[in-house]
Amino acid sequence: MFVVHYKNIFLGIGVLLLAAAIGSIAFFGLRYSIDFTGGTLLEISYTQERPSQENVQSKVENLALGSFSVRASGEDGYIIRTRDLNQNELDAVTELLTFEENIVSMDRVTTIGPSLGNELGRKALFALLALSFVIVFYVAYVFRRVSKPVPSIYYGLIVVLALLHDIIIPTGFFAIMGYYFGAEIDTLFVVALLAILGYSVNDTIVVFDRIRENIASNIERNVKEEFEITVGKSLRQTYLRSINTSITTAIALLALFFLGAGVTENFALVLLVGVVAGTYSSLFLAAPLLVLLQKKIFKG
Amino acid sequence: MITKIFGVVVVTAGILLSGFVYISEKNGGPFPLAFGLDLAGGTHLIYNADTAALDERERKESLIALREVIERRTNLFGVAEPLVQIEESSFVAETREDRLIVELPGVTNLSEAVRIIGETPLLDFRVEDSTAALDAAEEDRYVSVGLTGRFINSAELTFAGGGHSGGLSNDPVVLVNFNTEGSDLFEQITRDNVGKQIAIVLDGAVISAPVVREAIAGGTASISGGFTPEEARDLVRDLNFGALPVPIELISTQAIGPSLGKAILEEGAIAGAFGLMLIIIFMVVWYRLPGVVASLSLIFYIALMLLMMKLIPITLTAAGIAGLILSLGMAVDANVLIFERMKEELISGKGVKDSVKDGFTRAWLPIRDGNISSLIAAIILFWFGTSIIEGFALVFALGVLLSMFSAITITRVLLLAVAPKEVGKMSRALFGSGIKL
Numbered sequence: 001m002f003v004v005h006y007k008n009i010f011l012g013i014g015v016l017l018l019a020a021a022i023g024s025i026a027f028f029g030l031r032y033s034i035d036f037t038g039g040t041l042l043e044i045s046y047t048q049e050r051p052s053q054e055n056v057q058s059k060v061e062n063l064a065l066g067s068f069s070v071r072a073s074g075e076d077g078y079i080i081r082t083r084d085l086n087q088n089e090l091d092a093v094t095e096l097l098t099f100e101e102n103i104v105s106m107d108r109v110t111t112i113g114p115s116l117g118n119e120l121g122r123k124a125l126f127a128l129l130a131l132s133f134v135i136v137f138y139v140a141y142v143f144r145r146v147s148k149p150v151p152s153i154y155y156g157l158i159v160v161l162a163l164l165h166d167i168i169i170p171t172g173f174f175a176i177m178g179y180y181f182g183a184e185i186d187t188l189f190v191v192a193l194l195a196i197l198g199y200s201v202n203d204t205i206v207v208f209d210r211i212r213e214n215i216a217s218n219i220e221r222n223v224k225e226e227f228e229i230t231v232g233k234s235l236r237q238t239y240l241r242s243i244n245t246s247i248t249t250a251i252a253l254l255a256l257f258f259l260g261a262g263v264t265e266n267f268a269l270v271l272l273v274g275v276v277a278g279t280y281s282s283l284f285l286a287a288p289l290l291v292l293l294q295k296k297i298f299k300g
Numbered sequence: 301m302i303t304k305i306f307g308v309v310v311v312t313a314g315i316l317l318s319g320f321v322y323i324s325e326k327n328g329g330p331f332p333l334a335f336g337l338d339l340a341g342g343t344h345l346i347y348n349a350d351t352a353a354l355d356e357r358e359r360k361e362s363l364i365a366l367r368e369v370i371e372r373r374t375n376l377f378g379v380a381e382p383l384v385q386i387e388e389s390s391f392v393a394e395t396r397e398d399r400l401i402v403e404l405p406g407v408t409n410l411s412e413a414v415r416i417i418g419e420t421p422l423l424d425f426r427v428e429d430s431t432a433a434l435d436a437a438e439e440d441r442y443v444s445v446g447l448t449g450r451f452i453n454s455a456e457l458t459f460a461g462g463g464h465s466g467g468l469s470n471d472p473v474v475l476v477n478f479n480t481e482g483s484d485l486f487e488q489i490t491r492d493n494v495g496k497q498i499a500i501v502l503d504g505a506v507i508s509a510p511v512v513r514e515a516i517a518g519g520t521a522s523i524s525g526g527f528t529p530e531e532a533r534d535l536v537r538d539l540n541f542g543a544l545p546v547p548i549e550l551i552s553t554q555a556i557g558p559s560l561g562k563a564i565l566e567e568g569a570i571a572g573a574f575g576l577m578l579i580i581i582f583m584v585v586w587y588r589l590p591g592v593v594a595s596l597s598l599i600f601y602i603a604l605m606l607l608m609m610k611l612i613p614i615t616l617t618a619a620g621i622a623g624l625i626l627s628l629g630m631a632v633d634a635n636v637l638i639f640e641r642m643k644e645e646l647i648s649g650k651g652v653k654d655s656v657k658d659g660f661t662r663a664w665l666p667i668r669d670g671n672i673s674s675l676i677a678a679i680i681l682f683w684f685g686t687s688i689i690e691g692f693a694l695v696f697a698l699g700v701l702l703s704m705f706s707a708i709t710i711t712r713v714l715l716l717a718v719a720p721k722e723v724g725k726m727s728r729a730l731f732g733s734g735i736k737l
Contacts, residue, residue, distance in 0.1 A: 043560070087414050107560045109410050113551030115397070116346065123390055127684040134676055142669050188619060191681065191692050195626065198677030198696070202670035206637065209666035241633075241640045244586065248579045248636075249629030255575030256625045261564035263338075264622040271626065 003239075004232040007288030014285045017277075018165055021172025028179035030171070033186035036121045038114035040085040042093065045077035048102040053078070059096045065089065071182060074262065077107065084111050124190040128167070131197055132160050139205065146212045149227050149298045150290060158289050159204050162281040166200040167193045169277040170270045177266070188267045196274030199249070203242055204282040210234035211290070227294045231287050239283055246279040307717025310710055314596065318603040324610060331610040336617035336691055339565050341558035342405040343413035347548040349386075349398040353444065354546070362545040363398055365450045369542030370402060370417060376541055377416045379404045400548055410555035421535065422503050422544040423449040423476075425521070427489065428496045442499040442506070445489055449543020451482025457536045460524060472532035473524040476539065483519025491515035500525075502535070504547075561618075568621035575628055576602070583632060587639050593714045594635040601631050601706040608698055617691035627699030634671075634707030638663040652719045660712055667704060674700045 034041050057070050068082040097104040136156035143152040177183035211234040218225050257268035324331045351359045363386045374382035383403035407413045426442035460473045490512050499509040500523050508525030583591035642659030678697035
């Protein structure tokens, strides 16, 4: 199949995208939400037309709470982020933000202490590492009967390489989103990454499964076939399924993004990027890498 | 014939199931969906419980007592279905911390919620510390001996008038009755410290520090020390609700108004319905008759998901809704795998029925292996879990299992029911999208 034939091009595109993602993370940096840094997030709305942003900004400034940010949210509200406030400070903010007749409603008030934020960061990192680790061995186990020409542990390692690709790309995308639209990395972002991992591994396994089946059937029928050709054949047999499933998943995510609630908008977007990246990596990276590995190392 | 009967049974079951889910969600129906705080509105509080000074046994007992006290308190203030949990910080945290998690549905005023919990008194009896510096602050001149509010049975208010002090003073006195364990402890402490001061510390401040004259048996201590009658009355009330066994500190709060959650729910429902419709259109256009079957199976899957969420029950959160909508897209995956496989069998020249059967058999392995990896992800997500994530992980895991189930049972039964015996022009058009037979 052409994917195997032009594998260097597809691998090249993957590497370029990866480099672009890493570059944007390095260049733009990531903005962490209070979930990770600790602090207070106020989501407020007004009964009448909301006061101007400058107005709200100057009110909060009066309280001298240190650095803070105010951004518009929805049609009648704002989201204000400050350091973690205690109850008295919160009451003071509520009082200040009411403009006579125009009563402020505190739709959502979240305060997270710094220790809790730190812990979440560690947990997120640990969860990602733990999942990758478990997956290597799971895949190696599932494909244990396939030891020729490429040992099964390499299937596991390639799945994890594909995984890295699949989470670095949405993260890079989010760095750009953060720079231009103020998107912040929060708990839901980590959830999205873990869900992408689940999706992407599933996708790669289906492709690998086909390779496994074709190898087995070749052995059974005593057919000698180049590994490259087997992989190409397997890809041809699975790419429609991969693409169709990512289309239906993308449809669901697009509906969630355009019609769903504001809180899950970024979540849908990250997942969407991840699903596309995941599909690309299982078809155009994982299988070609397997062929490359066989050509360079397991020639015998 | 038998396959047709199965098909009818499955469709009927699907209709009944959907009907039940719909009726049970109407006003007052049985098994309503449970909504999380972010959808229903309410307050979520996380406290740090300071157990550093306690040994393992005391720590466990204190935490249980803490949970009970706070639960009683939230109940007394009329909060419906409060959730009070003790949780240990995860092992990746810098230091081990014990946490108290309080969820108060319907309480959307944060300061009110904090007040309900915050007024729980912290009572501690401490003895004189002979090693303390003379100029140390009053609180620092005494050391804890483990006699805390945990051991209090009840409290009552009396007035030290007339007889006792001989004067006309009418000072309020709070009598504290210890439980058996507390009585023994109190007796022992007083016996060991005759001639010394014992400080009664309420919420960190020394209220009084009488000198012990003799061992006190009977398990009653009296606290006096410049209360107003009102203060004394409140203290008695609060002590009767229960006193904190260990100090707690608020480290995280979240209060969600009711309007926000309602919007999330409505928008989620619209997004879900729209997504479902588009997926069905895609499946029918691409796969024709099998696409129709997959769509029926997908609707069956949704009804099954909602049913399980009602029965288990799984609390629905904003993240859970997102997970549910995401799962719509992923749920057809098993169907897609099977259909693609079926097409190959058709191409190889098999009859429609055989192709359906073999398609299922051959697609099973990748479906199983792939879905197990998704389940592993769900388990790790669940472990990672703050309450937001747990909601998502549960929906995700349930979605994986039920979509697998609906593909290999419902899709299969329905496909066999509609599959024609002979490969004719009609069946080619209905089954073989994109292939030449």
